[in-house]
Amino acid sequence: MTGIFIRTANIDDAQMIADFHVKVWRHTYQELAPAEAYAVLNEQHRGKMWKQKLSANDSSQVVLIAEIDGRTVGIGAAGRPSESIFGGRGEIKFLYVDPDFKRRGIGRELLAELATHLREMHYQGAALSVVKGNDPAIAFYDALNGRLAGEYIDPGPIWQSQNIVFVWDDVASLIG
Incomplete structure:
Protein backbone atom coordinates (compact mmCIF):
# COMPACT_ATOMS: atom_id res chain seq x y z
CA MET A 1 0.00 0.00 0.00
CA THR A 2 1.29 3.45 -0.79
CA GLY A 3 0.80 6.49 1.36
CA ILE A 4 1.96 4.93 4.63
CA PHE A 5 4.40 7.20 6.44
CA ILE A 6 6.30 5.68 9.37
CA ARG A 7 8.13 7.90 11.80
CA THR A 8 9.87 7.62 15.13
CA ALA A 9 7.74 8.78 18.05
CA ASN A 10 8.85 11.43 20.51
CA ILE A 11 7.66 12.54 23.95
CA ASP A 12 5.12 14.94 22.41
CA ASP A 13 3.37 11.90 20.88
CA ALA A 14 2.86 10.12 24.20
CA GLN A 15 -0.80 10.96 24.86
CA MET A 16 -1.81 10.52 21.22
CA ILE A 17 -0.17 7.08 21.23
CA ALA A 18 -1.90 6.26 24.52
CA ASP A 19 -5.30 7.25 23.12
CA PHE A 20 -4.70 5.16 19.99
CA HIS A 21 -3.40 2.24 22.06
CA VAL A 22 -6.52 2.23 24.25
CA LYS A 23 -8.86 2.45 21.26
CA VAL A 24 -7.28 -0.47 19.42
CA TRP A 25 -6.59 -2.51 22.57
CA ARG A 26 -10.21 -2.27 23.69
CA HIS A 27 -11.43 -3.26 20.22
CA THR A 28 -9.04 -6.23 20.12
CA TYR A 29 -9.56 -7.49 23.66
CA GLN A 30 -13.21 -6.67 24.33
CA GLU A 31 -14.06 -10.38 24.47
CA LEU A 32 -10.77 -11.54 26.01
CA ALA A 33 -9.78 -9.12 28.78
CA PRO A 34 -11.43 -9.09 32.20
CA ALA A 35 -13.63 -6.08 32.99
CA GLU A 36 -11.13 -4.73 35.55
CA ALA A 37 -8.32 -4.58 32.95
CA TYR A 38 -10.68 -3.07 30.42
CA ALA A 39 -11.57 -0.30 32.89
CA VAL A 40 -8.14 0.37 34.45
CA LEU A 41 -6.05 0.30 31.26
CA ASN A 42 -7.50 3.62 30.13
CA GLU A 43 -6.04 6.67 28.38
CA GLN A 44 -4.65 8.13 31.63
CA HIS A 45 -2.93 4.87 32.62
CA ARG A 46 -1.52 4.32 29.13
CA GLY A 47 -0.52 8.00 28.90
CA LYS A 48 1.74 7.63 31.94
CA MET A 49 3.23 4.44 30.50
CA TRP A 50 3.96 5.97 27.09
CA LYS A 51 5.40 9.17 28.62
CA GLN A 52 7.75 7.03 30.69
CA LYS A 53 8.69 4.85 27.70
CA LEU A 54 9.30 7.83 25.41
CA SER A 55 11.28 9.81 27.98
CA ALA A 56 13.60 6.91 28.83
CA ASN A 57 17.09 7.31 27.49
CA ASP A 58 17.19 3.80 26.02
CA SER A 59 18.81 3.51 22.60
CA SER A 60 17.85 -0.18 22.41
CA GLN A 61 14.18 0.81 22.18
CA VAL A 62 12.25 2.32 19.30
CA VAL A 63 8.63 3.45 19.13
CA LEU A 64 7.14 4.00 15.69
CA ILE A 65 3.96 5.62 14.42
CA ALA A 66 2.36 4.76 11.08
CA GLU A 67 0.31 7.54 9.49
CA ILE A 68 -1.81 7.92 6.40
CA ASP A 69 -2.70 11.50 5.44
CA GLY A 70 -1.63 12.66 8.91
CA ARG A 71 -3.90 10.16 10.71
CA THR A 72 -2.33 7.64 13.07
CA ARG A 104 -3.57 -2.79 3.99
CA GLY A 105 0.04 -3.68 4.75
CA ILE A 106 0.46 -1.35 7.73
CA GLY A 107 1.29 -4.12 10.20
CA ARG A 108 3.83 -5.65 7.81
CA GLU A 109 5.52 -2.28 7.21
CA LEU A 110 5.68 -1.47 10.92
CA LEU A 111 7.02 -4.94 11.67
CA ALA A 112 9.70 -4.58 8.97
CA GLU A 113 10.82 -1.24 10.45
CA LEU A 114 10.86 -2.68 13.97
CA ALA A 115 12.87 -5.68 12.73
CA THR A 116 15.31 -3.30 11.03
CA HIS A 117 15.84 -1.57 14.38
CA LEU A 118 16.44 -4.92 16.10
CA ARG A 119 18.98 -5.88 13.45
CA GLU A 120 20.74 -2.53 14.00
CA MET A 121 20.86 -3.42 17.70
CA HIS A 122 22.64 -6.65 16.67
CA TYR A 123 19.81 -9.06 17.44
CA GLN A 124 19.91 -12.10 15.17
CA GLY A 125 16.26 -12.96 15.80
CA ALA A 126 12.97 -11.41 16.86
CA ALA A 127 10.22 -12.56 19.19
CA LEU A 128 6.86 -11.39 20.42
CA SER A 129 3.96 -12.59 22.46
CA VAL A 130 0.30 -12.49 21.60
CA VAL A 131 -2.64 -13.10 23.91
CA LYS A 132 -4.16 -16.53 23.47
CA GLY A 133 -7.48 -16.06 21.68
CA ASN A 134 -6.33 -13.08 19.59
CA ASP A 135 -6.90 -15.16 16.48
CA PRO A 136 -6.40 -12.41 13.85
CA ALA A 137 -2.95 -11.56 15.26
CA ILE A 138 -2.03 -15.24 15.58
CA ALA A 139 -2.98 -15.79 11.92
CA PHE A 140 -0.94 -12.71 10.92
CA TYR A 141 2.21 -13.91 12.68
CA ASP A 142 1.70 -17.43 11.36
CA ALA A 143 1.41 -16.04 7.80
CA LEU A 144 4.75 -14.28 8.35
CA ASN A 145 6.30 -17.67 9.20
CA GLY A 146 6.59 -17.02 12.90
CA ARG A 147 7.49 -20.20 14.77
CA LEU A 148 5.61 -21.08 17.94
CA ALA A 149 8.15 -21.17 20.73
CA GLY A 150 6.01 -21.67 23.81
CA GLU A 151 3.63 -19.94 26.17
CA TYR A 152 3.87 -17.89 29.31
CA ILE A 153 1.67 -15.84 31.61
CA ASP A 154 2.21 -12.10 31.29
CA PRO A 155 2.72 -10.87 34.87
CA GLY A 156 0.40 -7.91 34.54
CA PRO A 157 0.17 -5.42 36.31
CA ILE A 158 -3.61 -5.65 35.89
CA TRP A 159 -4.22 -8.73 33.76
CA GLN A 160 -2.20 -11.93 33.87
CA SER A 161 -2.93 -13.00 30.30
CA GLN A 162 -2.03 -16.33 28.73
CA ASN A 163 0.39 -15.53 25.90
CA ILE A 164 1.72 -17.45 22.92
CA VAL A 165 5.29 -16.71 21.82
CA PHE A 166 6.25 -16.40 18.17
CA VAL A 167 9.89 -16.22 17.10
CA TRP A 168 11.84 -15.56 13.94
CA ASP A 169 15.39 -16.88 14.19
CA ASP A 170 16.51 -14.62 11.34
CA VAL A 171 15.31 -11.06 11.93
CA ALA A 172 16.02 -10.30 8.26
CA SER A 173 13.09 -12.53 7.27
CA LEU A 174 10.77 -9.82 8.61
CA ILE A 175 12.49 -7.04 6.68
CA GLY A 176 12.47 -8.03 3.06
Whole structure:
Protein backbone atom coordinates (compact mmCIF):
# COMPACT_ATOMS: atom_id res chain seq x y z
CA MET A 1 0.00 0.00 0.00
CA THR A 2 1.29 3.45 -0.79
CA GLY A 3 0.80 6.49 1.36
CA ILE A 4 1.96 4.93 4.63
CA PHE A 5 4.40 7.20 6.44
CA ILE A 6 6.30 5.68 9.37
CA ARG A 7 8.13 7.90 11.80
CA THR A 8 9.87 7.62 15.13
CA ALA A 9 7.74 8.78 18.05
CA ASN A 10 8.85 11.43 20.51
CA ILE A 11 7.66 12.54 23.95
CA ASP A 12 5.12 14.94 22.41
CA ASP A 13 3.37 11.90 20.88
CA ALA A 14 2.86 10.12 24.20
CA GLN A 15 -0.80 10.96 24.86
CA MET A 16 -1.81 10.52 21.22
CA ILE A 17 -0.17 7.08 21.23
CA ALA A 18 -1.90 6.26 24.52
CA ASP A 19 -5.30 7.25 23.12
CA PHE A 20 -4.70 5.16 19.99
CA HIS A 21 -3.40 2.24 22.06
CA VAL A 22 -6.52 2.23 24.25
CA LYS A 23 -8.86 2.45 21.26
CA VAL A 24 -7.28 -0.47 19.42
CA TRP A 25 -6.59 -2.51 22.57
CA ARG A 26 -10.21 -2.27 23.69
CA HIS A 27 -11.43 -3.26 20.22
CA THR A 28 -9.04 -6.23 20.12
CA TYR A 29 -9.56 -7.49 23.66
CA GLN A 30 -13.21 -6.67 24.33
CA GLU A 31 -14.06 -10.38 24.47
CA LEU A 32 -10.77 -11.54 26.01
CA ALA A 33 -9.78 -9.12 28.78
CA PRO A 34 -11.43 -9.09 32.20
CA ALA A 35 -13.63 -6.08 32.99
CA GLU A 36 -11.13 -4.73 35.55
CA ALA A 37 -8.32 -4.58 32.95
CA TYR A 38 -10.68 -3.07 30.42
CA ALA A 39 -11.57 -0.30 32.89
CA VAL A 40 -8.14 0.37 34.45
CA LEU A 41 -6.05 0.30 31.26
CA ASN A 42 -7.50 3.62 30.13
CA GLU A 43 -6.04 6.67 28.38
CA GLN A 44 -4.65 8.13 31.63
CA HIS A 45 -2.93 4.87 32.62
CA ARG A 46 -1.52 4.32 29.13
CA GLY A 47 -0.52 8.00 28.90
CA LYS A 48 1.74 7.63 31.94
CA MET A 49 3.23 4.44 30.50
CA TRP A 50 3.96 5.97 27.09
CA LYS A 51 5.40 9.17 28.62
CA GLN A 52 7.75 7.03 30.69
CA LYS A 53 8.69 4.85 27.70
CA LEU A 54 9.30 7.83 25.41
CA SER A 55 11.28 9.81 27.98
CA ALA A 56 13.60 6.91 28.83
CA ASN A 57 17.09 7.31 27.49
CA ASP A 58 17.19 3.80 26.02
CA SER A 59 18.81 3.51 22.60
CA SER A 60 17.85 -0.18 22.41
CA GLN A 61 14.18 0.81 22.18
CA VAL A 62 12.25 2.32 19.30
CA VAL A 63 8.63 3.45 19.13
CA LEU A 64 7.14 4.00 15.69
CA ILE A 65 3.96 5.62 14.42
CA ALA A 66 2.36 4.76 11.08
CA GLU A 67 0.31 7.54 9.49
CA ILE A 68 -1.81 7.92 6.40
CA ASP A 69 -2.70 11.50 5.44
CA GLY A 70 -1.63 12.66 8.91
CA ARG A 71 -3.90 10.16 10.71
CA THR A 72 -2.33 7.64 13.07
CA VAL A 73 -3.17 4.17 11.76
CA GLY A 74 -0.62 2.07 13.64
CA ILE A 75 1.97 2.00 16.39
CA GLY A 76 4.81 -0.34 17.18
CA ALA A 77 7.67 -0.68 19.62
CA ALA A 78 10.69 -2.95 19.85
CA GLY A 79 13.76 -3.36 22.02
CA ARG A 80 15.60 -5.67 24.35
CA PRO A 81 13.72 -8.80 25.44
CA SER A 82 11.62 -8.57 28.59
CA GLU A 83 11.09 -12.31 29.13
CA SER A 84 13.56 -15.22 29.17
CA ILE A 85 11.25 -17.23 26.89
CA PHE A 86 12.27 -14.91 24.03
CA GLY A 87 15.67 -16.58 24.13
CA GLY A 88 17.77 -13.45 23.74
CA ARG A 89 15.98 -12.35 20.57
CA GLY A 90 14.94 -8.73 20.20
CA GLU A 91 11.34 -8.19 21.28
CA ILE A 92 8.50 -6.70 19.31
CA LYS A 93 6.76 -5.16 22.30
CA PHE A 94 3.75 -3.49 20.69
CA LEU A 95 2.14 -3.74 17.27
CA TYR A 96 -1.31 -2.20 16.89
CA VAL A 97 -3.17 -1.26 13.71
CA ASP A 98 -6.41 0.71 13.55
CA PRO A 99 -9.21 -1.80 12.86
CA ASP A 100 -10.49 0.44 10.04
CA PHE A 101 -7.10 0.11 8.29
CA LYS A 102 -6.35 -3.60 8.70
CA ARG A 103 -5.26 -5.72 5.74
CA ARG A 104 -3.57 -2.79 3.99
CA GLY A 105 0.04 -3.68 4.75
CA ILE A 106 0.46 -1.35 7.73
CA GLY A 107 1.29 -4.12 10.20
CA ARG A 108 3.83 -5.65 7.81
CA GLU A 109 5.52 -2.28 7.21
CA LEU A 110 5.68 -1.47 10.92
CA LEU A 111 7.02 -4.94 11.67
CA ALA A 112 9.70 -4.58 8.97
CA GLU A 113 10.82 -1.24 10.45
CA LEU A 114 10.86 -2.68 13.97
CA ALA A 115 12.87 -5.68 12.73
CA THR A 116 15.31 -3.30 11.03
CA HIS A 117 15.84 -1.57 14.38
CA LEU A 118 16.44 -4.92 16.10
CA ARG A 119 18.98 -5.88 13.45
CA GLU A 120 20.74 -2.53 14.00
CA MET A 121 20.86 -3.42 17.70
CA HIS A 122 22.64 -6.65 16.67
CA TYR A 123 19.81 -9.06 17.44
CA GLN A 124 19.91 -12.10 15.17
CA GLY A 125 16.26 -12.96 15.80
CA ALA A 126 12.97 -11.41 16.86
CA ALA A 127 10.22 -12.56 19.19
CA LEU A 128 6.86 -11.39 20.42
CA SER A 129 3.96 -12.59 22.46
CA VAL A 130 0.30 -12.49 21.60
CA VAL A 131 -2.64 -13.10 23.91
CA LYS A 132 -4.16 -16.53 23.47
CA GLY A 133 -7.48 -16.06 21.68
CA ASN A 134 -6.33 -13.08 19.59
CA ASP A 135 -6.90 -15.16 16.48
CA PRO A 136 -6.40 -12.41 13.85
CA ALA A 137 -2.95 -11.56 15.26
CA ILE A 138 -2.03 -15.24 15.58
CA ALA A 139 -2.98 -15.79 11.92
CA PHE A 140 -0.94 -12.71 10.92
CA TYR A 141 2.21 -13.91 12.68
CA ASP A 142 1.70 -17.43 11.36
CA ALA A 143 1.41 -16.04 7.80
CA LEU A 144 4.75 -14.28 8.35
CA ASN A 145 6.30 -17.67 9.20
CA GLY A 146 6.59 -17.02 12.90
CA ARG A 147 7.49 -20.20 14.77
CA LEU A 148 5.61 -21.08 17.94
CA ALA A 149 8.15 -21.17 20.73
CA GLY A 150 6.01 -21.67 23.81
CA GLU A 151 3.63 -19.94 26.17
CA TYR A 152 3.87 -17.89 29.31
CA ILE A 153 1.67 -15.84 31.61
CA ASP A 154 2.21 -12.10 31.29
CA PRO A 155 2.72 -10.87 34.87
CA GLY A 156 0.40 -7.91 34.54
CA PRO A 157 0.17 -5.42 36.31
CA ILE A 158 -3.61 -5.65 35.89
CA TRP A 159 -4.22 -8.73 33.76
CA GLN A 160 -2.20 -11.93 33.87
CA SER A 161 -2.93 -13.00 30.30
CA GLN A 162 -2.03 -16.33 28.73
CA ASN A 163 0.39 -15.53 25.90
CA ILE A 164 1.72 -17.45 22.92
CA VAL A 165 5.29 -16.71 21.82
CA PHE A 166 6.25 -16.40 18.17
CA VAL A 167 9.89 -16.22 17.10
CA TRP A 168 11.84 -15.56 13.94
CA ASP A 169 15.39 -16.88 14.19
CA ASP A 170 16.51 -14.62 11.34
CA VAL A 171 15.31 -11.06 11.93
CA ALA A 172 16.02 -10.30 8.26
CA SER A 173 13.09 -12.53 7.27
CA LEU A 174 10.77 -9.82 8.61
CA ILE A 175 12.49 -7.04 6.68
CA GLY A 176 12.47 -8.03 3.06
